Amino acid sequence: MENQIRCFEDIFSEAFNNEKVVTDTSSDQVDVETSVFNIYKQFEKNASMDPDLPKLSRHTHSKILKNWLKGLHKSYECLDASRTWLVYWILHSLWLLNDLPDAETLSHIVQFLSHCQNEEGGYGGGPGQYSHLGTTYAAINALSIIGTDAAYDSIDRSSLQKFLWTLRDVDGSFALHKGGEQDIRGVYCALSVAKITNTYTDALFDKTAEWLVSCQTYEGGFAGCPGMEAHGGYAFCGIASLALLNKSHLCDVDALLRWCVNRQMRVEGGFQGRTNKLVDGCYSFWQGAAFPIISAILSQDNKEMIETVFFNQGALQEYLLICCQARDGGLIDKPGKLRDIYHTCYALSGLSVAQHGTGAGDPYVVGSPRNEVNRVHPLHNVAPHLVYNAVHYFIRHPPPVKDKN
Numbered sequence: 448m449e450n451q452i453r454c455f456e457d458i459f460s461e462a463f464n465n466e467k468v469v470t471d472t473s474s475d476q477v478d479v480e481t482s483v484f485n486i487y488k489q490f491e492k493n494a495s496m497d498p499d500l501p502k503l504s505r506h507t508h509s510k511i512l513k514n515w516l517k518g519l520h521k522s523y524e525c526l527d528a529s530r531t532w533l534v535y536w537i538l539h540s541l542w543l544l545n546d547l548p549d550a551e552t553l554s555h556i557v558q559f560l561s562h563c564q565n566e567e568g569g570y571g572g573g574p575g576q577y578s579h580l581g582t583t584y585a586a587i588n589a590l591s592i593i594g595t596d597a598a599y600d601s602i603d604r605s606s607l608q609k610f611l612w613t614l615r616d617v618d619g620s621f622a623l624h625k626g627g628e629q630d631i632r633g634v635y636c637a638l639s640v641a642k643i644t645n646t647y648t649d650a651l652f653d654k655t656a657e658w659l660v661s662c663q664t665y666e667g668g669f670a671g672c673p674g675m676e677a678h679g680g681y682a683f684c685g686i687a688s689l690a691l692l693n694k695s696h697l698c699d700v701d702a703l704l705r706w707c708v709n710r711q712m713r714v715e716g717g718f719q720g721r722t723n724k725l726v727d728g729c730y731s732f733w734q735g736a737a738f739p740i741i742s743a744i745l746s747q748d749n750k751e752m753i754e755t756v757f758f759n760q761g762a763l764q765e766y767l768l769i770c771c772q773a774r775d776g777g778l779i780d781k782p783g784k785l786r787d788i789y790h791t792c793y794a795l796s797g798l799s800v801a802q803h804g805t806g807a808g809d810p811y812v813v814g815s816p817r818n819e820v821n822r823v824h825p826l827h828n829v830a831p832h833l834v835y836n837a838v839h840y841f842i843r844h845p846p847p848v849k850d851k852n
């Protein structure tokens with residue numbers, strides 16, 4: 448920790464005194480660096496008196512997550528179209544903290560998600576809403592976390608597969624909803640649910656890998672669709688999708704890796720989403736999870752790579768634990784922002800990736816060993832064994848699915 452802080456000090460004075468080092472720092476960036484730097488300095492003082500720091504406030508986070516879960520059935524003013532997302536983000540966060548709700552609560556959630564499922568396949572964000580690939584991905588992940596036969600059996604896989612076909616375009620891309628634009632998130636959500644529910648067919652994803660590759664930009668990251676700007680959210684969707692298709696060799700993995708490593712911020716330790724933008728706790732997962740995927744891809748040619756972690760695990764954990772925990776529970780984007788369910792989920796997911804690295808070596812946990820959170824499957828962002836359980840259940844119980852082709 449001390450080394451990290453001293454290193455921040457050097458970088459910080461460099462940033463102010465040597466224009467050649469940081470030529471395009473916006474005033475927003477300087478503001479964030481200054482406040483994070485001050486937080487780290489204050490932390491250093493506190494930590495000298497309390498060896499248990501930095502500490503993950505697990506119980507405070509669990510408590511607010513359970514309150515949020517209880518409030519989910521109340522009326523919605525915003526995020527009404529994202530209720531399956533809210534369920535997934537809360538359940539996954541609680542699972543990461545090893546504190547899932549009781550069986551009765553989980554069974555109510557299965558019933559609620561069933562009401563979000565549409566006859567024409569897929570899930571809307573709430574009961575009676577049009578199906579969308581994002582809210583479908585969230586519902587399937589939530590049901591995989593619950594992991595009971597009732598949860599698995601509640602999914603109508605025949606209509607799900609039909610729904611996926613309606614969103615596919617001839618070039619292999621997917622829209623997120625009927626009439627929507629092609630979007631790399633559509634491909635990722637379609638592939639993730641198709642793989643988990645065993646509704647995947649080669650025909651459904653014909654040419655998809657080639658379309659994904661056309662989204663890789665001159666910077667090395669992936670954009671939402673061809674010709675747009677590389678972004679961490681899209682880069683995750685791109686490389687996770689190529690890995691799910693087992694076709695990552697078609698993209699430039701070295702260029703992606705170079706782009707990803709340059710997104711970790713030197714002062715803050717967290718990740719930015721795109722070049723010249725600000726650090727944000729949620730990119731700890733979207734950028735962070737690309738690293739274990741890349742290590743797994745590179746290990747196909749060189750076994751040692753499966754143990755090679757290409758980002759600074761300690762610096763990311765320090766950013767999350769020292770700068771991103773809200774005092775009353777929940778996690779945040781950056782200091783000064785309010786907590787929310789999305790950032791709580793992806794900051795904790797990023798903490799998991801930072802602690803577990805590629806998943807092959809021993810965990811590296813900053814602070815007390817009690818800070819360790821559970822592992823995630825980097826391709827689905829659900830526990831590895833829960834993905835395995837769901838996939839094998841669906842293989843053992845084939846749906847009455849007839850593929851269109």
Ligand SMILES: CC(C)=CCC/C(C)=C/CC/C(C)=C/COP(=O)(O)OP(=O)(O)O
Nearest residue numbers: 581632635678680681720721724725727733
């Ligand atoms: C599976 C799935 C649904 C994935 C979602 C991936 C994801 C997080 C995409 C983000 C897209 C994007 C361009 C954000 C920019 O927001 P901004 O301009 O507010 O933020 P920035 O300044 O950090 O770029």
Ligand SMILES: [Zn+2]
Nearest residue numbers: 727728729780
């Ligand atoms: Zn964010």
